[in-house]
Amino acid sequence: MSNKENDGPKRILTGDRPTGKLHLGHYVGSLKNRVKLQNKYETFLIIADVQALTTNFESPDKISQDVRQVAMDYLAVGIDPEKTTILIQSMIPEIAELTVYYSMIVTVNQLKRNPTIKSESEQYGYDDMSYGFLGYPVSQAADITFCKADLVPVGEDQLPHIEQTRHIVRKFNNLYGEVFPEPEALVGDFPRLSGLDGKNKMSKSLNNAIFLSDSAETVKEKINKAVTDPARIKIDDPGHPEVCTVFEYHQAFNEENADEIEKKCRAGEIGCVACKNRLTNTINELLEPMRERRVKYEKNPELVDEILYTGTKRARKIAKETMKETKEVMNLDYFSNKN
Secondary structure, three states, X not given: XXXXXXXXXXXXXXXXXXOOOOEHHHHXXXXXXXXXXXXXXXEEEEEOHHHHHXXXXXXXXXXXXXXXXXXXXXXXXXXXXXXXXXXXXXXXXXXXXXXXXXXXOOOXXXXXXXXXXXXXXXXXXXXXXXXXXXXXHHHHHHHHHHOOOOEEEEOHHHHHHHHHHHHHHHHHHHHHOOOOOOOEEEEOOXXXXXXXXXXXXXXXXOOOOOEOOOOHHHHHHHHHOOOOOOOOOOOOOOOOHHHOHHHHHHHHHOHHHHHHHHHXXXXXXXXXHHHHHHHHHHHHHHHHHHHHHHXXXXXXXXXXHHHHXXXXXXXXXXXXXXXXXXXXXXXXXXXXXXX
């Protein structure tokens, strides 16, 4: 069966669980790349609010607020709703239906062996995982395949999820008939940005993040508190940039000057305060156009809702077509002649 409505560019599916505003770690890890990819591929960007319930099931009201915050961050970084279909997961019931069908052909042991499930269950302290938490890779498979995505941009750590999806697709197609393409991982070099504390990756929950929506003054205050080389006491002490969080940020956001900063640091020719000031200027130059775009949407929340509604409506149309094919091959298309 045809993979898409036309023979145009390949489709990609990517997205995020809405758990708050997005930060610089998200930008270097995925958002920057997505802005580029939307010019090459037919892009679907899913805000996975159902999957956010796996760890925030007690506060669905917060998730609904975060959906719009994430959408504004997408638009602020340069995601173009004319090029990228932005959709809300819970408003595509066909995704939930596909999840149920897929869950019939995936074993519990397969899910328990998933390294991401293992690491995240340890992170959240789950001795007894919920059905939804254990099964969210199945839900991800439905996210990817409802629109018959060809490619999924991921880092190395997410490869087990893509392989799980490929396994589900192969088994489904072998059992019932060819409906879904086997999606391929579009593996990129997506660096994990350390948090301001220098101990963990950047994270809202650890209070060590610079958010894309932070004001210039907030950025300055946060960078001033960032962990640097603990061995440097005096300004002319030789530095060790390899252990400095601020230098890591220079490498990520000020690459053209990173070598010069490294040499001066090792020679004791630049102090931590001056180094932080340079980084502050660089980060604020990056974020300023994002802030300007975000203000536009903050002042016009109805515009954000319209973008989400339009994208979800388009995605729903595709999902219905996919579900029609799915039910046909599974012989679940009862009374189809009545429609």
